[in-house]
Amino acid sequence: MQTPGPTSYQRARSVEAAIASLAEHGPGARVVAGGHSLIPMMKLRLASPELLIDINDLDELAYIRREAGLVRIGALTRHVDLLRSELLAELFPVFADAEQVIADPVVRNRGTIGGSLCQADPAEDLSGVCAALKADVVLQGPGGERVVNMSEFHVGPYMTAVQAAEILTEVRLAVRPGAGSAHEKLERRAGDFAIAASSVAVWIEGGTITDAGVALAAVGPVTIDARRAQEHLRGQVPSEALFEEAGRIAAEESMPMPDTRGPEDYKRHLVGVLTKRALRKATARALHQEA
Amino acid sequence: MEISIRINGETVTRDVPPQTLLVHFIRDTPGLTGTHWGCDTSNCGACIVQIDGRAVKSCTQLAAMVEGHEVRTVEGLEVNGVLDPIQQGFHEQHALHCGFCTPGMMMASRSLLDENANPTDQEIRVAISGGICRCTGYKNIVAAVRWAAEYEAAQPSPTKQEV
Ligand SMILES: Cc1cc2nc3c(=O)[nH]c(=O)nc-3n(C[C@H](O)[C@H](O)[C@H](O)COP(=O)(O)OP(=O)(O)OC[C@H]3O[C@@H](n4cnc5c(N)ncnc54)[C@H](O)[C@@H]3O)c2cc1C
Ligand code: FES
Ligand code: FES
Numbered sequence: 001m002q003t004p005g006p007t008s009y010q011r012a013r014s015v016e017a018a019i020a021s022l023a024e025h026g027p028g029a030r031v032v033a034g035g036h037s038l039i040p041m042m043k044l045r046l047a048s049p050e051l052l053i054d055i056n057d058l059d060e061l062a063y064i065r066r067e068a069g070l071v072r073i074g075a076l077t078r079h080v081d082l083l084r085s086e087l088l089a090e091l092f093p094v095f096a097d098a099e100q101v102i103a104d105p106v107v108r109n110r111g112t113i114g115g116s117l118c119q120a121d122p123a124e125d126l127s128g129v130c131a132a133l134k135a136d137v138v139l140q141g142p143g144g145e146r147v148v149n150m151s152e153f154h155v156g157p158y159m160t161a162v163q164a165a166e167i168l169t170e171v172r173l174a175v176r177p178g179a180g181s182a183h184e185k186l187e188r189r190a191g192d193f194a195i196a197a198s199s200v201a202v203w204i205e206g207g208t209i210t211d212a213g214v215a216l217a218a219v220g221p222v223t224i225d226a227r228r229a230q231e232h233l234r235g236q237v238p239s240e241a242l243f244e245e246a247g248r249i250a251a252e253e254s255m256p257m258p259d260t261r262g263p264e265d266y267k268r269h270l271v272g273v274l275t276k277r278a279l280r281k282a283t284a285r286a287l288h289q290e291a
Numbered sequence: 292m293e294i295s296i297r298i299n300g301e302t303v304t305r306d307v308p309p310q311t312l313l314v315h316f317i318r319d320t321p322g323l324t325g326t327h328w329g330c331d332t333s334n335c336g337a338c339i340v341q342i343d344g345r346a347v348k349s350c351t352q353l354a355a356m357v358e359g360h361e362v363r364t365v366e367g368l369e370v371n372g373v374l375d376p377i378q379q380g381f382h383e384q385h386a387l388h389c390g391f392c393t394p395g396m397m398m399a400s401r402s403l404l405d406e407n408a409n410p411t412d413q414e415i416r417v418a419i420s421g422g423i424c425r426c427t428g429y430k431n432i433v434a435a436v437r438w439a440a441e442y443e444a445a446q447p448s449p450t451k452q453e454v
Contacts, residue, residue: 001331002331003310003311003312005310006308006309009292009309009310009353009355011358035351035352035356039312039351039353040333043331043332054355054356105399105417106346106348106422107348107351109345109346110348110351191334191420
């Protein structure tokens with residue numbers, strides 16, 4: 001029987017109160033959102049927080065809204081709400097692609113975007129999605145707010161830029177013209193973490209890719225920002241040959257480890273194939289012709 | 292710590308350690324062992340209950356996190372001796388064999404029909420995909436949910452607006 005070890009529990013009444021409590025109790029205190037990563041880790045004694053600060057009552061952190069060139073997603077927004085959001089489906093369909101294959105609908109009722117990013121599990125799909133979209137995250141601490149780009153957010157396996165007494169409050173996505181995005185994942189069975197996954201975003205203007213994001217999940221110690229593949233795409237006219245080459249480069253940039261989900265060369269091969277497919281789909285979406 | 296949770300409309304209050312999982316809080320309540328507890332790893336779905344109407348795996352929430360919210364378990368399906376259509380559907384379509392997965396399957400399917408009165412077979416399959424059945428197989432479970440949806444559609448309901 002797996003149960004979490006001894007801990008204390010507190011329910012936060014406001015973001016400020018949660019931050020104050022984190023500051024007061026030091027490194028032994030941990031925020032709990034959906035609990036769908038933290039509670040399993042506590043059962044396995046991979047995490048043994050002395051105090052849990054529950055932020056589930058902070059409705060002010062659960063929203064998806066468009067404001068002045070930005071889409072803002074509150075940290076407590078649950079997977080199910082990301083999946084159902086019409087705004088995201090229209091502007092960033094990569095979310096719906098990913099959410100259909102993240103865990104199962106029951107887990108999706110609880111898990112949150114903030115928890116997914118802060119967990120910093122290299123296999124987390126949303127980390128790839130937000131990295132490909134070049135999202136910013138807002139971190140609030142005792143001294144106020146700061147904004148960190150996804151490219152600097154994951155600093156190591158299960159390690160993020162979130163400092164002591166800080167809380168991730170919001171994910172920000174810039175709305176830019178000509179955007180298309182897609183997520184391709186291969187899993188062993190429905191609801192499992194990825195064997196490999198590729199999240200892609202392209203911005204196309206006048207027939208040319210002006211900017212691109214390619215991020216890989218489950219094929220390295222952290223979510224991999226495939227920078228060389230992005231560089232290769234930038235300034236080019238989309239074509240099958242271009243996607244093929246970008247996939248090949250992304251596969252080179254991946255750092256898969258052999259495990260029960262498959263050997264290294266298989267995962268690397270998958271990265272190439274999934275990236276190519278995601279690029280094809282994202283491009284078709286950018287050009288408003290569904291693949 | 293003292294925790295009070297409304298389960299199937301009745302308030303249950305007990306003094307438990309803060310790390311107590313919701314599934315154990317429920318099962319340690321006399322008369323509420325219908326919610327099962329299987330894998331412990333958030334995978335099997337035997338422990339699914341509704342929290343404020345949404346299906347949740349109760350082995351992956353602390354009881355403390357649910358204080359002040361409404362929990363509905365499989366025991367809450369039957370009302371005044373009348374089985375919920377989901378339960379009738381499982382009976383009619385032979386959707387259980389050993390019955391271990393059944394409470395979770397029923398709560399996941401009840402949540403589906405609450406949101407989507409006329410789901411496709413694919414939507415039913417997705418809705419129960421957080422549960423694992425090791426003996427009946429899923430075909431009869433899907434048929435049971437379909438049966439319940441059709442049964443509910445055939446009932447004259449005072450809340451349904453004729454348009
Ligand atoms: C059976 C199962 C299958 C899954 N499959 C997948 C999958 O296929 N793909 C996938 O991507 N994920 C998967 N997940 C993970 C799931 O998406 C989790 O819900 C998610 O990773 C964590 O979100 P949470 O809200 O539950 O976080 P929690 O467990 O509450 O927290 C996780 C970590 O983040 C911290 N944290 C949470 N919120 C904040 C915040 N706002 N600010 C600062 N720190 C915070 C916590 O302190 C903790 O360290 C699966 C989970 C389960 C149980
Ligand atoms: S016991 Fe909760 S999912 Fe298996
Ligand atoms: S009926 Fe036996 S596990 Fe489903």
